[in-house]
Amino acid sequence: MVADSITYHPTLTKLVKFWDSTPQREKSFRLLAYLSRFLSYYCYRKGYSKELIDMFANLKNQFSFIRKGMRFFKPVTHLQAASRAYDNKLLDPVLQFTTIVRNLSYAAYLGFDGLIFGKMLGLVNKSRVPDAATWASRFWLLGLAAGIINSLRIIYSLSSYERSSTSSADEKNQADINDVNNKLYIAKRKLVWDLLDSFIALNTLNFLHFTEGDIGLAGVLTSLMGLEDQWKAQSI
Template identity: 25%
Template structure:
């Protein structure tokens, strides 16, 4: 008698593959961490369950610490990947990707030192290293967003050229279209740059908030981190959603 699994094999295989990757587990922890932050912030605002809020805050801290352990040593990997990015032919991509990875490596290095300090191994200035960590993260995200803007510009130029070659510009002008609908269709068609832009756009505000450059509520920070984590998980599950340098 055959046994029918309630979970399709392709879905189960994807989950197993995702769970076997350190990056996948770290993104899942990040999703839970920011989801927990959003939850305790909402409860703190609309509920009087102080004990539950306290426990959720401790849970968020636990997931944050677990992520630091998962990432420990990754700064070296990211720095090495920055060296390989020097060979990218396109100048704009070469600069943005290389600088983004260098800053990301420095962000992770500062994060490692912070973890060592929290673990009590050595005495470190936590405020100083936390600020440095967020600054390097912010610089990395700025480079990522510049790269996203460049990718979007290149895609739009290709689309305009294609319409011109196929002599469709008059047809497009004669048929009124909903700009919002056109934008949605474009975003769906160009999924990699859309997912990358959502991820970087959401993450961008978190170090700004941590550095107190802008004032954002913990609920908003939690929501932004949750959305960017979902985008990161999607890129790991389906690599076709990742931007490539080719």
């Protein structure tokens, strides 16, 4: 039957399983939040009705609110990652340090984000830590800076290895080169990702003054990159 072929289609099965996980749903809401932010500015620039502009602005706020609830306990994940990096004595010192700083910064960022979520729910007095959003953005930017240094270190190390391995053309060495090239691509992609998110954080902290449309577009791109990684990692 046609209905069965649609219902049991591998792509649909993978999609259902994909959205059955909180990290995937959170990333999807991130995409919708930044897309709404971009569309709100786009409608404003094109002179569309105030109702339409406000609709996208409200959607952005609602999607952002939902995301805060989904990642309320996420700081623990980053604290565990920082602890594992600290215990890994075989890791390159630069990679170890930046991994620890990145995860501790993300834990602090998400901790302040959880505080904001508590305020929005009325569980925390709104007068407490009035600059929680600013501190959250600062720690996010610090984590991103550590991630950028981490990616640059990986790129430098892998590029040096690639240059030293090109002189040999045996099959085993070629397999190693292919593996290095793949890791190099991942590191460069992560670098671009962190640079785009840093662009958002710098605007949030008023170090840069680009438009809401620019920020929204950058957020859409990094959200798509995150969803792409999660989609590839999802097994049927």
